[in-house]
Amino acid sequence: MADVAIGVDVGGSAVRAVAVDRDSQIQGDTVYFPLQTRGRDEVLDCIVRAVRQAGEGHNVAAVGVGVPAFLRHERGVIEMSPNLPELTGWEIGKALREVIPQPLVLENDANAAAFGEALSGVWEGCDPFIYIAIGTGIGGGIVLNGQLLRGATGLAGEIGHLTVQPKGLKCGCGAEGCLETYASATGIVNAFLTATQDMPESDFVAKYGARNEVTALQLSELAGDGDTAAFQAFAQAGRALGVAIAQLCRIFDPAAIAFGGQVSGSWDLFWPTMWEEMVELIPVRLRENLMIQPATFAASAGAVGAAGLAWRSVQTA
Template sequence: MNAVGVDVGGTKIAAGVVTPEGKILDEVRYPTPHSPGTLVETIARAITEVGDAPEVGGVCLAVPGLVLAQENKVVYSPNLRAVEGIPLKDELEPKIGMPLTVENDGNAAAWGEFRFGVGSEADHLVFVTLGTGIGGGVITHGILMRGAQGSGGELGHVTIQATGPRCACGNHGCLEALASGTAIGRRARELAVEHPDSALGRLAARRQILGEDVTELAREGDEVALSVLDEAGRWLGVGLAGFINIFNPEVVAVGGGVMEAEELVLEAARKEVILRARPPSRDLADVKVATLGPKSGVLGAAALARDASSREYLLGG
């Protein structure tokens, strides 16, 4: 059967109807409303538009924040407050006439990469997405690791540096506070002040530096920009080394907007993994760029909608 995957982001909602082979047949996008009532209406409209296709049997919403899986509810979502506490299944199912489940966006994207992307040959995958924040998901023995409540796999909020910068979650020194696009932008602005004659320093004199500026200047050879990405890559590697020790994955996939920088970040991360992770896990884990890009959320959510109702999923197929 086909299924609908909906990626509910802080700025846009993307809904797609997806075949079992991972082909998106139809897709719509809407800006994300930030009032709860309009948010539910917009999600319902997006699902109805693409769901009007043959053999569509279910829907999964990929949402940012901490999810209570059994209640199909998001309890904490700093980037999308409007979604917090809404009984999404109860509100949406009568409007769309199909079964609906709710999944954390990092978990859904991990499932997308596992089913259709960089992890499709693996049974054990760790996926990390580096964007404004850091999300992720873990697949072990072919099963998505959700934990007791569905809130597991929050890879961005492991503490990497106990006294490090404050994170959006309130903790200090999370991986997200050290290696996300936001962290890269913040560190670049600090170093631009120390190095006013660098390309980064000269840009900072004209306007606020963003994470993507750093990648562009690094590609042009600016040493300061390169050092910012190298530092973020090393922090990422510290995090990945821990994940590799815990989960012994075959593939560690890194996605998200920061991966535009590819090897400028990943090379430093791999060096840190070699220093810190233990063999044999260290030697098995292949650290590489995820392949589905921004479509991983829609593809993963659709696959979860289908797999959730099938025996194949229960067996971890």
Template sequence: MTARPANTHQARLLHLLRDGGPNSRAQLGDQVDLSRSKLAVEVDRLLDTGLVVADGLAASRGGRRSHNIRLAPTLRFLGVDIGATSVDVAVTNAELEVFGHLTQPMDVREGPVAVFEQVLAMAAKLRDSGVADALDGAGIGVPGPVRFPEGIPVAPPIMPGWDGFPVREALSQELGCPVMVDNDVNLMAMGEQHAGVARSVQDFLCVKIGTGIGCGIVVGGQVYRGTTGSAGDIGHIQVEPEGRPCACGNRGCLEAYFGGSALARDAEAAAVNGQSPELAAILESAGRLAASDVASAAAAGDPAALDLIRAGGARTGQVIAGLVSFFNPGLVVIGGGVTGLGHTLLASIRTQVYRQSLPLATGNLPIVLGELGSAAGVIGAARLISDHLFSPA
């Protein structure tokens, strides 16, 4: 797709149609500060670009009936969410409805070439299934800091071989369309903002607890990335002075105590030390433990597994409490793979935050699980590329 909106009025109309679906000229006119004649000019120019199409007559509001318009139904975006241990790829329309979604295990430490071979194979499979003839743009999430303007990962702790890799440029060439790249937790926040639990919230935190722990920060409806793209790297906030060594080189970081990797390690220790017959049985049959095994053991009432979840939730809550006191968000969303631990984890986080932060900050503060699960990242990725393509050239 080569067309882009020519000005901020057209960009605003495209965003309204993306977020609200098909609408009449009259109702769009109510939402943008344009006279009827000026609105008609901008809509006609958008119709000429092919970005929007006429969509029948709107319901009558008295007088002549207005025409509905909608984003072109042929537009297709690719959303790619690369995690530490899996890859999600989806195709959406311009209103960010998911038409096809694939998930496969993948170790991000295999490096960008191997990971992108798999991403391209998954994208090809989706296109072959008939959900997209061509792609108009792609959004990519990676589990580490990103220099956003260039779409390049910067010193990501759990991504050896990715530092400085030109993700945006390389994938744009392979896919033949514009590409935008961001940190995976920022995209999770954008997904929940578009179609999930944060739909009506302008200022919120989205905490992703997966292999590691990160936080998407949304201020005034926009993701805040920081000067170098590393805003929200809360997994490396210290929770224990001179504590456990962390993969980042420091000691006592939150990630050294909680997140998928730390939880699996502590679960194996509990199994080997005889603290948990349930985990010991899983370890014996599988040869290793994952965070999902802790969830299974906790669901069966295993005290050691429940203790691990509560302790991890308390440490995570300790960090979130500091963020809440500093940022005063309207909502905290908890997402990521470890949310399979469910309400035991959520209760532990809530208890710590409500106990530690001032009542003024927490009095009306919901702390909730994300609604979208593994779709949050790919919807956020599609939103990222649509934000780019629906902004003035």
């Protein structure tokens, strides 16, 4: 029986889990449970079943759980979960400890994914390492001196909420002009809808379909086919990313920046303007050796990272 840590990634629509050995190698298959009600009972039940199934035939040393939420680590409480609103205010740490006997670590999902991606092997020796996940929103995480940077209150690394446009678009977090409002999948779709708002409705529908059904993936394909408005929406996202990354480079002088999340698949559409902005804002020295590219781990980074953090907690205890 191999010693493993189980890493669980709670997403907006599913819970996945993997067993990971001491050397960050995945043992066995990824376990996957889709969420239906997205309530606390269901999430708890899925986590417990995922831990059990992924741990079958192994000696489970610890469990790490990544959740899409702002966490109060010391109390194990979910302060806010924009994508799973029913979890807001939940003492998830207490609930899990009642049913999971092994040592338990809780982490924000993007932080866990950052740690997982850093463990993938591709980024060996890259420190500081920055991970940016561009999906419906934008998450991020920073690994510094081999450790996940949590900050004094656990809110470090919220890259999606860096200000890229003072007094800009209103963000879900309550602030204005956050990176997320310009460069997330939602931001890209909004930019496109704004740019095409004067188009007669019948022309719009004939070309793109219903306004409320436009997706970033669809725009990515259209932009690749030469659609100007779709192309511009990604170009704008790239510029916003460039501004944010230039600030990160000034503070951390990172060795590598990796991009995860569904929008990272549209890398060719946003990196030219992103890079242009970075060239304008930061000196050559900060960018000449910087590795900046899409992440490698894709969907399992969050679960692997949660397992990695769980291993850390029992090894340093």
